Amino acid sequence: MSSQTGNGKWGSPSGRGVNPGSELEQLIEQGQERLKQVMPDGSSSKVIVIVVVALLIGAWTAYYTVPSDSVAVVQRFGKYVKEVQPGLHFKLPLGIDTATIVPVKRQLKQEFGFTTPGASDPYQSPVAGKRETEMVTGDLNAALVEWVVQYRISDPVKFLFEVREPGATLRYVSESVMREVVGDRTVDEVITIGRQEIESEALTKMQALSTKYAMGISIDQVQLKNINPPEPVQESFNEVNQAQQEKEKLINEARRDYNKVIPLAEGEKDQRIREADGYRLKRINEAEGDVARFSALLVEYTKAPEVTRRRIYVETLQAVLPGIRSKIIVDDQTNNILPLMNLNAANGEQP
Amino acid sequence: MNKLITLMVMLGVAAFVLISSIYTVSEVEQMIITQFGKPVGEPVTTAGLKIKIPFIQQVNPIEKRVLEWDGNPSDMPTKDKLYISVDLFARWRITDPLQYFLRLRDERSAQSRLDDILGSETRNAVAKHELIEIIRTTRDREPLRDTLLTDAERDLNMGSLVPIQKGRKLVEQEIFAAAAEKVEVFGIELLDIRFKRINYNESVRPKIYDRMISERRQIAERFLSEGNGEAARIRGNRVRDLNKIQSEAYRQVEEIRGLADAKATEIYARAYNQNAEAVAFYEFTRTMESYKFIIAENTTLVLSTDSELFKFLKGMNPDIGENQ
Numbered sequence: 253m254s255s256q257t258g259n260g261k262w263g264s265p266s267g268r269g270v271n272p273g274s275e276l277e278q279l280i281e282q283g284q285e286r287l288k289q290v291m292p293d294g295s296s297s298k299v300i301v302i303v304v305v306a307l308l309i310g311a312w313t314a315y316y317t318v319p320s321d322s323v324a325v326v327q328r329f330g331k332y333v334k335e336v337q338p339g340l341h342f343k344l345p346l347g348i349d350t351a352t353i354v355p356v357k358r359q360l361k362q363e364f365g366f367t368t369p370g371a372s373d374p375y376q377s378p379v380a381g382k383r384e385t386e387m388v389t390g391d392l393n394a395a396l397v398e399w400v401v402q403y404r405i406s407d408p409v410k411f412l413f414e415v416r417e418p419g420a421t422l423r424y425v426s427e428s429v430m431r432e433v434v435g436d437r438t439v440d441e442v443i444t445i446g447r448q449e450i451e452s453e454a455l456t457k458m459q460a461l462s463t464k465y466a467m468g469i470s471i472d473q474v475q476l477k478n479i480n481p482p483e484p485v486q487e488s489f490n491e492v493n494q495a496q497q498e499k500e501k502l503i504n505e506a507r508r509d510y511n512k513v514i515p516l517a518e519g520e521k522d523q524r525i526r527e528a529d530g531y532r533l534k535r536i537n538e539a540e541g542d543v544a545r546f547s548a549l550l551v552e553y554t555k556a557p558e559v560t561r562r563r564i565y566v567e568t569l570q571a572v573l574p575g576i577r578s579k580i581i582v583d584d585q586t587n588n589i590l591p592l593m594n595l596n597a598a599n600g601e602q603p
Numbered sequence: 604m605n606k607l608i609t610l611m612v613m614l615g616v617a618a619f620v621l622i623s624s625i626y627t628v629s630e631v632e633q634m635i636i637t638q639f640g641k642p643v644g645e646p647v648t649t650a651g652l653k654i655k656i657p658f659i660q661q662v663n664p665i666e667k668r669v670l671e672w673d674g675n676p677s678d679m680p681t682k683d684k685l686y687i688s689v690d691l692f693a694r695w696r697i698t699d700p701l702q703y704f705l706r707l708r709d710e711r712s713a714q715s716r717l718d719d720i721l722g723s724e725t726r727n728a729v730a731k732h733e734l735i736e737i738i739r740t741t742r743d744r745e746p747l748r749d750t751l752l753t754d755a756e757r758d759l760n761m762g763s764l765v766p767i768q769k770g771r772k773l774v775e776q777e778i779f780a781a782a783a784e785k786v787e788v789f790g791i792e793l794l795d796i797r798f799k800r801i802n803y804n805e806s807v808r809p810k811i812y813d814r815m816i817s818e819r820r821q822i823a824e825r826f827l828s829e830g831n832g833e834a835a836r837i838r839g840n841r842v843r844d845l846n847k848i849q850s851e852a853y854r855q856v857e858e859i860r861g862l863a864d865a866k867a868t869e870i871y872a873r874a875y876n877q878n879a880e881a882v883a884f885y886e887f888t889r890t891m892e893s894y895k896f897i898i899a900e901n902t903t904l905v906l907s908t909d910s911e912l913f914k915f916l917k918g919m920n921p922d923i924g925e926n927q
Contacts, residue, residue: 329652330629383676386802390739390746390764393815394803413630415694416668424673424692428797432771435738435801438746438764439815445747465669465694484812488819495823499830506834510841517845521852528856532863539867543874546885553884561887562911568891569912572898580905581913 314345321357325408326350335408354408359472362423364430365398366477375419386482387431393439394485398477401426401458403469410468418467425465426474429457443479443489451476624657632664633697635704646700665700666710669794672717678804679726681734686804689737691725691778693717693796695786702790716789721796724781728774735765737774737801742767771798 317340318324324336326343327350336351343349360373365385367377378384385396403422405411411418433454437446455474462469481489553560573579628634634647638660646665647653655662676690695717697703707713729737746764775797783793803811875885898904908917 327630327650329627329650330632331650331652332630383800383802386800388734388738388801388803390735390744392735392738392765392811393818394808394811414668416631416666416670420673421669421671421694424671424797424799428692428799431798431801432740435771436741436744436764441747449747481815482808482812484809485815485819488816488823491823492819492826495826495830499826499833502827502830502834503837506837506841510837510844513841514844514848517848521848521855524852524856525859528859528863532859532866535863535867536870539870543870546874546881546888549888550881550884554880557880557884564888564891565911568894572894573904575900576898576902576904577900578903580903581908581916582905583908583917 310345312345313347315340315342316351316353317341318351318353319355322353322355323408324351324353325412327352332409332413352412354405354411356405356408358404360403360405362401362403362419362426363398364400364423364426365396373419375423379423384427387434387442389434389439389442390436391438394482395434395439395442396478396480396482397430397434397442398479399426399430399454400473400475400477401471402473402475403462403471405468406470407468410466412468414466414468418469421465421467422462422469422471425458425461426454429454429461430474433457439481443481447476447479620657624654626653626655626662627651628653628664631666631668633667633700635663635665635700637661637663642701642704648700663704665697665704667697669694669696670710672714672721673799674718674721674725676800677722677725679729681729681737682731683733685734686807687729687734687737688800688802688804689725689729689798690800691721691796692799693721693782694794696792696794697790698792699790702788704790706789713789713791717786717791720782720785721778724778724785727781728778732769732774736767736769737771737798739764739767740771742770774798 316324318336318338320338322338324341326333326336328344328348330350333349341351343351360376362376363371364378365382371377382396385398387395387397389395401422415421433450434442437450440446442450451474455471458471458474462471480486626634628647628650630650634653635642636644636647636655638656640661643660647662648667672693672695674691674693676688678686678688680686697713703713707716744764775795779793779796782796786793875881906913908914
């Protein structure tokens with residue numbers, strides 16, 4: 253009676269999830285008394301019916317089932333007795349024993365800044381909406397951070413008896429730690445390059461705090477979701493990205509021009525060098541050819557110089573002279589050569 | 604029949620007395636027994652089924668678990684005159700239930716005392732520190748930098764953290780130390796306090812956003828000019844490399860050709876200059892050779908009958924005639 257009203261007043265979950273017995277019992281007692289007043293002749297059959305009903309209710313409150321992902325914590329008159337594994341179990345009826353089912357094997361999560369619809373756990377979804385996500389970074393910028401904390405209930409006894417609101421406390425711890433970690437980082441780290449580090453550091457710190465607070469909760473994972481700059485600033489962050497792309501584009505274009513010209517020039521250089529090399533070979537071979545020819549001639553020439561000279565001279569003139577249109581042959585004794593010239597032919601030849 | 608009714612009534616009364624003389628204490632609570640409103644005896648701290656004097660004694664449950672205090676977000680100025688909204692949470696426990704019961708009676712008044720005490724201590728602590736001291740924790744942390752940003756940011760001193768003297772932990776400890784002392788009188792132990800949310804006040808935000816925007820624009824411009832600069836550098840390289848390659852080619856070509864000419868000259872000279880006879884012969888043959896090219900179709904050639912070729916036009920034996 254006392255503890256019941258007490259718990260009601262304190263607005264606590266009371267750690268007595270399954271205790272329909274005590275209130276029912278009181279109702280039955282009142283009913284019995286009222287029946288006795290209504291039927292003073294006390295027909296024994298009706299008394300038997302009442303007793304049977306009472307027994308049935310007692311039996312109804314004497315067993316409970318623990319689902320496979322949970323354990324039950326049993327309290328007798330409020331005192332902790334034992335922890336019970338999954339299956340069908342019996343307890344003392346009529347509110348003497350209470351069994352609280354704690355889902356120790358279930359992976360639980362808390363979401364910050366966003367909501368997955370249809371959550372049964374009231375602590376899973378954000379209470380304060382977008383205000384949860386607003387953070388100040390270590391370079392005094394603002395950022396919106398969304399994240400998820402995955403946890404399990406590792407110690408049902410601590411979970412029930414040590415801290416009054418473990419779910420709410422975990423939310424506070426998580427928000428506080430995330431801000432602490434984000435507060436130690438620059439906005440660039442938070443938004444782009446430092447995500448993994450933030451996750452692991454936040455996890456370590458949250459684990460340390462949940463151990464310190466003895467909440468009976470073990471935190472498995474911290475995952476960052478969307479991280480954005482605040483709405484009015486987002487555009488300028490995009491500008492930076494665009495400028496980054498533009499920078500790459502400008503550099504690539506310049507590289508394109510470079511690549512268009514330089515390898516070609518290298519090729520042309522090689523071409524010219526090879527051509528020069530060709531010239532060299534040609535020059536030397538020709539020289540050697542000329543020299544060989546000359547040397548051969550010289551040998552014969554030295555044997556009969558006079559005749560050879562004459563022969564070559566006459567042969568050359570023989571080859572040359574027929575091609576010449578005007579030839580004048582003068583004699584020393586003939587002093588005037590003019591009458592011999594064919595002036596018309598000469599005029600005709602002049603351009 | 605009357606006996607039965609009497610028995611029933613007596614049983615009923617006995618049951619009522621029994622029920623009002625026992626009570627249960629859960630693991631999560633402790634009990635203060637009051638007699639006409641005045642606490643009697645030691646608080647009951649162990650869980651289980653307990654007995655009291657019926658009707659006269661009342662039980663008052665007091666929470667035994669660690670309790671939470673969730674402050675309302677409140678706006679306050681920092682030392683650097685920035686208005687921020689601060690949201691704290693604390694954990695506390697009732698250590699002296701009797702004292703607690705006498706001074707506060709219930710949790711609502713306890714929470715409101717905590718509101719007052721922690722609220723004012725927070726204000727004091729926040730007003731004594733600059734915003735960054737509340738935001739940051741680790742004093743000498745070196746931030747990671749984007750490798751793409753490094754140069755630009757180092758020059759502009761961006762992407763670096765604002766230096767701090769104390770940090771968030773120490774400010775929290777200051778608030779905690781000041782408040783813990785003050786709540787002791789209520790039979791309460793403050794376990795710890797932590798900043799839950801710190802944010803710029805609505806009125807400050809536009810200015811902060813403007814600063815962020817200008818900072819970002821600065822980086823964007825930096826990128827653009829870096830891009831243009833790098834492109835110009837590459838274009839310069841292009842012209843330089845092109846000239847280098849082309850002039851190298853020219854040099855090598857001329858070198859090769861020069862060597863080739865020299866070599867050819869050497870070969871010729873060696874052959875033609877071997878003795879006086881060779882020199883004369885070369886001169887002669889080369890001159891003869893050149894006639895084929897020098898004397899063209901439209902050349903007018905005046906030849907004397909004294910020449911070697913036409914000397915015979917004068918007579919069979921011109922040499923003799925001449926000698927005469």
